[in-house]
Amino acid sequence: MTIPTAAQIFALLKKAAPRPTSEAPQDACGIYGLYDHTGTFCYIGATASGAETFYTRIHQQHRTGSETGPHYFARAYNTGRMWRQPDDPVTKADGDIAKRLRDEFIGFYCAAVWVPLPDHADIAALQAEVVALAPAEMVSWNRRGTTEYDEPTELVDALVERLALGAYERAALGRQRDRARTTEPSGAALASGLPPLPKGPFRFFALDVETANSDRSSICQVGVACVRHDRQIETWVTLVDPQTGRWRFSDLHGITNAMVQGAPTIDVVIDGLDRLLAGQTVYQHSGFDRSAIRAACAGLGRLEPEWDWLNSVSVARRAWPELSGNGGHGLASLKAYLGLRFEHHDAGEDARAAAEVVLLAERGISGGVDRYDVLDDGDY
Known part of the structure; x- marks a missing residue:
């Protein structure tokens, strides 16, 4: 496989139709883009090595990874009824329900595109070149980091109905929404x-x-x-x-x-x-x-x-x-x-x-x- 230039990769990313994260290839690596729930192209990333595929990087890590690591979907949608405080034993049961809802939300409403590259390509260097070519609005998560969205209430409501969540799960999600509203970073941290x-x-x-x-x-x-x-x-x-x-x-x-x-x-x-x-x-x-x-x-x-x-x-x-x-x-x-x-x-x-x-x-x-x-x- 011929290694495309950064300009060619960028053009392919822009042209590609966004797909659900679950459709990310399990046998290919390279450079990818992430779309948020509004259909906005927000991030250009790369698989870490030939051993890491688009599927593991996008569908598993970005979608289901920790809220505090470089897992951009998980960080962006750690909000409202999808919010949890990692490693908090007091709220773990409710937080696990919120995280499962968040994983489903990302899989249903968010999307990704990808450009496969050969294993011998310098993927990290190409990613940096592609990011440099992109306008600021396409790499907002690259430039300033991910910030939590306000909860997309109507979309979450629809998903809760689609998943047929029961009274117990809905009550847990309500508690998580209330906790998210009252948990604020310290002034020094901000x-x-x-x-x-x-x-x-x-x-x-x-x-x-x-x-x-x-x-x-x-x-x-x-x-x-x-x-x-x-x-x-x-x-x-x-x-x-x-x-x-x-x-x-x-x-x-x-x-x-x-x-x-x-x-x-x-x-x-x-x-x-x-x-x-x-x-x-x-x-x-x-x-x-x-x-x-x-x-x-x-x-x-x-x-x-x-x-x-x-x-x-x-x-x-x-x-x-x-x-x-x-x-x-x-x-x-x-x-x-x-x-x-x-x-x-x-x-x-x-x-x-x-x-x-x-x-x-x-x-x-x-x-x-x-x-x-x-x-x-x-x-x-």
Whole structure:
């Protein structure tokens, strides 16, 4: 297959008839566009690698992914009766009903177009070129990030009837609509562009970062898992603009330069997180995450924040010594060994997984945790 130019791809995207997300090809990768419920072309994206298809990226991740990650449909329609607060155990039952309604809404009212490309194409670079060609109104989600819509009440009403939801489900959706109206981001979060920070108290935290390239200061996503005293976990995540043109790891985590336009920079993120993490226990899985924060601070000419770092790899080594030399204690190995469910190389998901490792290990180990432990290659 010949690789088309960015101009040709852009022309094909504009010409293509929008299709339901469920019709996205399951055997092709490339560049795609997203349409909102009004029929407006809002976003130009790309599959992260040859292993990720249009179907997994559009129908599964953008439609059913978390509200706080780079899942644009899920973020845009986290509103009204489709709203939920992720990881809130108190409202989980109602929130699950709201999310199912949202998934159906996106599948029924939103659409996508796509241009398949060969596996050897530099998809991330082509996406950036296509975004640069597009007028602002076609890439509004690329330029400023996704903001929540007001609930399209008539469309939601029609969908509720179409799905024949019962009295229990309708009552749950009404409660979620009321909660959405009374849950407001803090003034500091609004001013900085950060998602609202979770409210404690918390017993400990786990933090994970993703980077644009091998420079550890090129942080493009930060995730924090906040563990309450009852062992419940609330996850916070934000994209970060690393202000670099060198994107080498997009195939790994799916984040591209176009996606972080308008996102806060790392100095803003650290300032915000310091209000939550100062003096608190913060786990990292391996030494990478703290070193990335340290490198970012060095690049900014600021001191590293005073967070009490611990290593969940050390915890895992104590709990499951049988993994040494047999897969190691990295998250991928622990995922298989412990049956954890998470999407590796998403900062929010990996932070949550590290917190779950600590919670599981606490049930079977005693004594302190080594704060400075030598890591082996299998632990990364």
